[in-house]
Amino acid sequence: TITFDSRGGSEVKSITAEAGAKIEAPAQPTKEGYIFGGWYESSDNGTTLSETPFEFTYMPARVFTLYAKWGESIKGKTYNHTSTNLNWTGTEEQKKKYLPRLTKGGEVAAFALTEPNAGSDAASASTTAIYDPDTDEYVLNGTKCFITGGSRASVLIIFALTEPQKGLKGMSAIIVEAGTPGFTVGKVENKMGLRGSETAELIFEDCRAANLVGRPGQGFKMAMMALDSARIGTGAQAVGIAEGAIDLSVKYMHERVQFGKPIAALQGLQWYIADMATKTEAAKWLVYRAAYL
Numbered sequence: 315t316i317t318f319d320s321r322g323g324s325e326v327k328s329i330t331a332e333a334g335a336k337i338e339a340p341a342q343p344t345k346e347g348y349i350f351g352g353w354y355e356s357s358d359n360g361t362t363l364s365e366t367p368f369e370f371t372y373m374p375a376r377v378f379t380l381y382a383k384w385g386e387s388i389k390g391k392t393y394n395h396t397s398t399n400l401n402w403t404g405t406e407e408q409k410k411k412y413l414p415r416l417t418k419g420g421e422v423a424a425f426a427l428t429e430p431n432a433g434s435d436a437a438s439a440s441t442t443a444i445y446d447p448d449t450d451e452y453v454l455n456g457t458k459c460f461i462t463g464g465s466r467a468s469v470l471i472i473f474a475l476t477e478p479q480k481g482l483k484g485m486s487a488i489i490v491e492a493g494t495p496g497f498t499v500g501k502v503e504n505k506m507g508l509r510g511s512e513t514a515e516l517i518f519e520d521c522r523a524a525n526l527v528g529r530p531g532q533g534f535k536m537a538m539m540a541l542d543s544a545r546i547g548t549g550a551q552a553v554g555i556a557e558g559a560i561d562l563s564v565k566y567m568h569e570r571v572q573f574g575k576p577i578a579a580l581q582g583l584q585w586y587i588a589d590m591a592t593k594t595e596a597a598k599w600l601v602y603r604a605a606y607l
Contacts, residue, residue: 395540396423396471399487403528403536408489412469424467426458426516427537433460436473436534437482441518443474452476452488452526454496454518464514465499468492472518473533476526485533489525496521507555549601556594563587 397416400409415421432438441456454474464470470490477484490497500515528536564587567578577583 395425395544396469398540399425399471399527399536402539403487403532408525408527412489416469421468422463422466424461424463424470424516425537425540426461426464426470427473428458428460430457430459436485436537439473439475439485441472441474442478443472443476443486443488443523445476446522449522451522451524452486454488454490454521454523456518457500458516458518460503460513461516462511462513464516465502465512470516471527472516472523473537474518476530476533480531482534483531485537486530487527487533487536488523489527490518490521490523494521494523508551546601546604549597549604553594553598553601556590556597560587560590560594563590 397413400412404412416423427436427439429439429441431440441454441458443452443454445452452474454472456474458464458472461470468491470492472488472490473485474488475481475484476486476488496519498517498519500517502515503513505513564578567583567587568576570577572580
């Protein structure tokens with residue numbers, strides 16, 4: 315399933331191809347170019363990467379691009395950040411508790427790293443999570459922004475400084491669940507596109523959480539590892555949006571009539587479309603090459 319709504323709300327529907335045929339992904343990756351292997355399920359032997367997915371196990375880069383072209387936002391991208399971190403470094407108890415909820419349970423997850431003064435420069439992060447030995451909890455204070463799915467997530471991984479004096483080496487990952495006292499959702503961004511995927515501000519005021527993911531000080535490394543594969547997915551989305559923009563431009567050029575003929579007949583405008591298509595095609599194959607590698 316995917317989340318889609320051009321009006322800013324949410325609607326879940328099945329994934330179908332343009333011709334109406336169901337899109338299926340193989341249970342094992344091939345060299346076609348896959349962005350991630352990201353759905354998880356629980357079993358008697360623990361919680362591991364699903365060999366037989368109930369939805370997708372691997373997402374082809376070309377399919378990711380098509381979804382973005384059609385104006386659809388993929389929930390799995392956010393799930394993958396959170397599930398990947400839990401699968402890599404979470405305890406067995408954490409995996410059994412959260413991964414089934416984020417896959418078969420259909421709950422939304424969020425990955426919260428960005429802050430108002432710490433976007434690409436994660437070293438400037440100021441959100442803290444100070445350990446309280448009396449309660450065996452971390453007390454979070456700070457603000458996160460531009461968090462994908464943050465307003466709808468039931469499970470969030472928050473990257474905060476547990477030892478602020480150490481900078482990035484003092485950053486850790488902590489699970490916070492929706493409804494935890496001291497945690498509120500602030501502004502939801504009014505975006506131009508991808509409106510089915512809400513982007514929100516998260517505010518923490520003496521918010522207490524006990525679930526540390528991985529070891530203290532391992533947060534920045536965990537975040538960067540998860541983002542490595544996500545960058546390819548973001549590139550695939552951008553290519554799809556560009557392809558959709560070209561399609562709409564060409565459609566409009568055939569509809570708009572000036573000087574007695576459609577503006578598509580004007581060579582100067584044809585050059586614009588040719589330049590757009592050339593750059594988009596180059597970007598597409600760069601993304602596919604990265605996914606292939």
